[in-house]
Amino acid sequence: MTLLNVENLSVTFPSRHGPQRVVRDVSFRLGRERLGIVGESGSGKSQTGRAILGLTPTSGTATADRLEFDGIDLRNASHAQWRKLRGARMSMVMQDPKFSLNPVMTIDRQLVEAARRITPNRAEARDKSLAMLEAVQIRDPARVMAAYPHELSGGMGQRAMIAMMLITEPDLLIADEPTSALDVTVQIEVLRILDDLVTSRGMGLIFISHDLRLVSSFCDRVLVMYAGRVVEELRAAELSQAKHPYTRGLMGCLPRIDGGTRPLPTLQRDEAWAR
Numbered sequence: 001m002t003l004l005n006v007e008n009l010s011v012t013f014p015s016r017h018g019p020q021r022v023v024r025d026v027s028f029r030l031g032r033e034r035l036g037i038v039g040e041s042g043s044g045k046s047q048t049g050r051a052i053l054g055l056t057p058t059s060g061t062a063t064a065d066r067l068e069f070d071g072i073d074l075r076n077a078s079h080a081q082w083r084k085l086r087g088a089r090m091s092m093v094m095q096d097p098k099f100s101l102n103p104v105m106t107i108d109r110q111l112v113e114a115a116r117r118i119t120p121n122r123a124e125a126r127d128k129s130l131a132m133l134e135a136v137q138i139r140d141p142a143r144v145m146a147a148y149p150h151e152l153s154g155g156m157g158q159r160a161m162i163a164m165m166l167i168t169e170p171d172l173l174i175a176d177e178p179t180s181a182l183d184v185t186v187q188i189e190v191l192r193i194l195d196d197l198v199t200s201r202g203m204g205l206i207f208i209s210h211d212l213r214l215v216s217s218f219c220d221r222v223l224v225m226y227a228g229r230v231v232e233e234l235r236a237a238e239l240s241q242a243k244h245p246y247t248r249g250l251m252g253c254l255p256r257i258d259g260g261t262r263p264l265p266t267l268q269r270d271e272a273w274a275r
Helices: 045-052 079-085 107-115 122-135 141-145 154-166 184-201 212-218 236-241 245-252
Strands: 004-013 020-030 034-038 061-063 066-069 090-093 172-176 204-209 221-226 229-235
Touching: 004 045, 020 045, 020 221, 020 229, 034 045, 034 184, 034 212, 045 090, 045 172, 045 204, 090 154, 107 122, 107 141, 107 154, 122 141, 122 154, 154 172, 154 184, 172 184, 184 204, 204 212, 212 236, 221 236, 221 245, 229 236, 229 245, 236 245
Parallel strands: 034 204, 034 221, 090 172, 172 204
Antiparallel strands: 004 020, 004 061, 004 066, 221 229
């Protein structure tokens, strides 16, 4: 079953040299599965995720031949439709919690606000918030609930953001580098929660990451982006057998614990990849 259908999605921003397309004709379908999107910084991964949720900055323009979520045409969605979809059915874990969490609201207010999308009773919403913080390995959830975002470390802020996005158990989650600030043990627990939501509830997950090894072991399929466009799509388990030279170059640049070639290989680019 197709949950999300994207055809020729493009995102354009103005510049002193004229309009610049940072996402170019991206097309894919997402079912109840884990889809990884990989590529270098600036390849258009995050802007693709933001455009799907209608979060392209006002200075930019997102267009698509088709952008449907569960049969709903997102291109023409009203503000009322977006309010019903965002948070309750579609969520996004932003890359940096410092810029995503509200700095003048406690974690308590922000988590409970999200939880009340599905649990109107405030006491139940707070209990659910505490349980979700425990699920992402926060040892003293009551203390964290009373804190402001600036009082938390980067990793703890990231976990609070993940808890906030998962608390509504959305149908579609876009996770932008969700584990980048987490230590290995917490990373494993967060991935377990995401995996459980996909397998037991049928959630669709778009997992944006720089970690090719993590994507190859956790995701079902992978989109490889370069200069705003998808250059290759393949099964995650077959990432090491990629055919496109850019994907092979990314894999070749990964350091190996048992050594390898010296000096470390560098990516040799071709202008044709960006056309």
